[in-house]
Amino acid sequence: MSRDAVLSAVNLTRHYQIKGGPFSKPATVKALNEASFELYPGQTLAVVGESGCGKSTLARVLTMIEPPTSGQLTISGHHVSLKEGQRPPAALRREVQIIFQNPYGSLNPRKTVATMLEEPLKLNRKEMSAAERREAALEMIAKVGLRPEHADRYPHMFSGGQRQRIAIARALMLNPKILVLDEPVSALDLSIQAQVLNLLADLQDEFGLAYVFISHDLSVVRRIADDVIVMYFGQPVETGPAEEVFTTPRHPYTQALFSATPVADPNRRRERVHLKGEPPSPLAPPPGCPFAPRCHLATEECTQVDPPLEYVNDRVEVACIHVDQAAAKYAVAG
Amino acid sequence: MALLDIEGLSVRFKTSSGLFAAVEDVDINVDRGEVWSIVGESGSGKSVSMLAVMGLLPWTAQVTADRMTFDGQDLQQMNSRQRRRIIGGEMSMIFQEPMSSLNPCFTVGTQIDEMIKQHLGGSRKERHERALDLLAQVGIPDPAQRIKAYPHQLSGGMSQRVMIAMAISCNPRLLIADEPTTALDVTIQAQILELLLKLQEDTGMALILITHDMGVVAETAKHVVVQYAGRQVEKQDVKSLFAHPRHPYTEALLSALPERAGDQDRLPTIPGVVPGEHDRPSGCLFNPRCQYATELCREVEPVAAPDDPASTLCHYPLDHPAAGTPPSAAPSQDPPPSDPPSPNPPRPEVRP
Numbered sequence: 001m002s003r004d005a006v007l008s009a010v011n012l013t014r015h016y017q018i019k020g021g022p023f024s025k026p027a028t029v030k031a032l033n034e035a036s037f038e039l040y041p042g043q044t045l046a047v048v049g050e051s052g053c054g055k056s057t058l059a060r061v062l063t064m065i066e067p068p069t070s071g072q073l074t075i076s077g078h079h080v081s082l083k084e085g086q087r088p089p090a091a092l093r094r095e096v097q098i099i100f101q102n103p104y105g106s107l108n109p110r111k112t113v114a115t116m117l118e119e120p121l122k123l124n125r126k127e128m129s130a131a132e133r134r135e136a137a138l139e140m141i142a143k144v145g146l147r148p149e150h151a152d153r154y155p156h157m158f159s160g161g162q163r164q165r166i167a168i169a170r171a172l173m174l175n176p177k178i179l180v181l182d183e184p185v186s187a188l189d190l191s192i193q194a195q196v197l198n199l200l201a202d203l204q205d206e207f208g209l210a211y212v213f214i215s216h217d218l219s220v221v222r223r224i225a226d227d228v229i230v231m232y233f234g235q236p237v238e239t240g241p242a243e244e245v246f247t248t249p250r251h252p253y254t255q256a257l258f259s260a261t262p263v264a265d266p267n268r269r270r271e272r273v274h275l276k277g278e279p280p281s282p283l284a285p286p287p288g289c290p291f292a293p294r295c296h297l298a299t300e301e302c303t304q305v306d307p308p309l310e311y312v313n314d315r316v317e318v319a320c321i322h323v324d325q326a327a328a329k330y331a332v333a334g
Numbered sequence: 335m336a337l338l339d340i341e342g343l344s345v346r347f348k349t350s351s352g353l354f355a356a357v358e359d360v361d362i363n364v365d366r367g368e369v370w371s372i373v374g375e376s377g378s379g380k381s382v383s384m385l386a387v388m389g390l391l392p393w394t395a396q397v398t399a400d401r402m403t404f405d406g407q408d409l410q411q412m413n414s415r416q417r418r419r420i421i422g423g424e425m426s427m428i429f430q431e432p433m434s435s436l437n438p439c440f441t442v443g444t445q446i447d448e449m450i451k452q453h454l455g456g457s458r459k460e461r462h463e464r465a466l467d468l469l470a471q472v473g474i475p476d477p478a479q480r481i482k483a484y485p486h487q488l489s490g491g492m493s494q495r496v497m498i499a500m501a502i503s504c505n506p507r508l509l510i511a512d513e514p515t516t517a518l519d520v521t522i523q524a525q526i527l528e529l530l531l532k533l534q535e536d537t538g539m540a541l542i543l544i545t546h547d548m549g550v551v552a553e554t555a556k557h558v559v560v561q562y563a564g565r566q567v568e569k570q571d572v573k574s575l576f577a578h579p580r581h582p583y584t585e586a587l588l589s590a591l592p593e594r595a596g597d598q599d600r601l602p603t604i605p606g607v608v609p610g611e612h613d614r615p616s617g618c619l620f621n622p623r624c625q626y627a628t629e630l631c632r633e634v635e636p637v638a639a640p641d642d643p644a645s646t647l648c649h650y651p652l653d654h655p656a657a658g659t660p661p662s663a664a665p666s667q668d669p670p671p672s673d674p675p676s677p678n679p680p681r682p683e684v685r686p
Contacts (some may be wrong), residue, residue, distance in 0.1 A: 050520065050521060051519055189375040189608070190546065190591070191604035194602065194604070195603045201600070216519065218520075219592045220592050222592070223593075223601070256521060257520060260521045262523075262547060263549055263593065264549045264552045264588070264593060264594065265552055267576075272524065278491055278492075
């Protein structure tokens with residue numbers, strides 16, 4: 001583990017137990033399986049994948065809302081060891097903040113903006129006076145591009161983009177080192193999305209924040225990510241520097257995901273990597289590689305072995321038996 | 335004669351503070367076998383205008399149009415019974431949320447059967463076979479089993495396929511798809527779009543795709559209508575739209591796309607927000623956010639120049655070399671694909 005990583009995860013796993021009913025057996029849902037990565041100050045790690053791939057479970061584990069079933073989470077050099085139902089220490093909770101997808105649901109409609117921004121200070125900075133808290137809130141309101149008169153308004157008086165700015169301001173009140181962004185711009189219109197992305201970039205530069213950026217929008221991810229993790233069915237299938245993963249995707253799922261994403265250029269007609277069917281049910285995981293039933297390269301071996309992540313060079317890791325074949329095929333088609 | 339011919343369509347809603355114009359002065363001409371797209375942000379009136387065509391708006395809506403015909407029949411003159419025969423049959427629609435558009439209390443077979451019974455008739459056995467055919471046609475594996483499934487037993491992608499099966503059950507000549515893939519994952523989105531285009535090609539029906547995703551527009555449509563705050567700001571062939579947007583809004587929207595921003599440090603943005611019900615500016619609706627706005631834009635509402643093939647709703651349409659050719663003639667002389675529009679073009683010439 002590198003010394004200056006602000007967050008490091010080793011084989012982070014989260015399983016959920018489902019109680020059996022009168023007609024069903026108890027089962028285990030493996031929502032997150034063996035995710036390992038490191039996050040550095042001022043860097044953005046993007047997590048991409050489709051719904052049900054464990055992106056949001058990862059967010060919940062990183063923010064210590066839920067403890068991992070197994071694996072090691074280290075935040076600012078402190079090992080987080082939690083039992084089910086135990087609260088993490090306040091000092092660590094301050095370091096990691098989260099911003100949710102829907103700014104309409106994540107703000108309390110009965111509190112003014114200033115009250116919402118002051119609340120974390122009230123709980124964590126007991127030494128601050130009311131006037132100091134107010135001043136800090138106003139300062140943050142200006143930082144996220146809102147005006148001072150917005151402080152005493154209620155969430156319903158704001159548009160979607162402005163609400164997301166409020167959510168960002170609230171997350172930054174305690175000077176966290178890590179911001180987990182769970183689909184922060186996917187509920188916003190295109191013209192507003194660009195404003196919020198620029199704001200996030202500015203704040204990252206100013207505070208040296210580390211972002212975990214969870215998204216399904218690949219064009220956004222490509223723009224802002226330094227590193228990327230592609231997840232499928234709870235498992236990372238490809239990780240590496242964003243630039244390299246985007247230019248030469250090696251896992252067949254990454255290739256399919258990239259080629260399925262519509263490109264805003266009517267002159268470009270790319271050969272699609274066809275993806276048949278839908279993701280498997282988490283209650284009935286397929287044997288071997290979870291992607292095998294939809295993969296065009298799948299062989300007998302794929303249904304028997306679940307491939308671990310392996311380095312293909314010193315930067316990129318891929319979990320696929322046929323990685324050479326997949327990469328070669330993509331190079332020809334691309 | 336165009337299949338769907340709409341001119342000057344306006345939709346106003348009665349609200350407590352008077353009439354609110356959700357859609358104003360929209361023209362669209364869709365021919366047989368054409369693929370159109372209506373693109374715009376939320377509140378641009380793109381769904382409302384098509385719901386008005388389908389006659390699906392609530393009674394608070396006042397729909398007016400200079401002309402609104404489908405296959406030569408005047409939709410405004412029809413009584414509701416005649417109209418009922420067309421909508422769902424010759425002209426049908428699919429919606430954004432496949433999970434909530436299906437009735438949870440009935441099997442998908444029953445729901446498809448209802449459509450066929452209403453519009454085509456036939457014996458129970460014939461209808462059942464038709465339903466099985468349709469499910470196979472939209473790519474649902476094992477139709478004989480799935481026809482007995484309830485909507486909650488299907489995934490989002492499967493539900494949308496069932497919706498498509500219902501919509502095409504009576505061989506429509508026009509299919510309106512309102513954000514059909516927005517609620518779906520990208521790999522499923524690709525499957526559904528491919529299915530829609532294949533069905534369109536096989537049956538020769540016209541397709542209107544309502545979307546906010548420029549990527550979806552670029553990959554599916556041939557002709558595009560851009561809407562902003564209830565107004566139709568521009569109407570162009572897809573290739574020339576992406577290469578040479580005529581309206582400043584379209585230009586700004588395209589350059590706000592992360593994938594078009596290139597290596598610039600910051601994404602070009604459109605300042606401000608889409609005007610709502612109570613804060614409509616005077617003059618051009620886009621003027622507070624427009625980088626080219628002048629005094630004229632703030633005071634006078636623009637009208638499209640009669641000689642403009644793109645009917646750009648702007649006092650100063652952006653003049654590009656290829657613009658001015660009629661949309662139907664443009665595709666053959668397109669510039670090479672490696673020619674993204676510059677994000678900050680020089681100030682356009684003022685039209686006399």
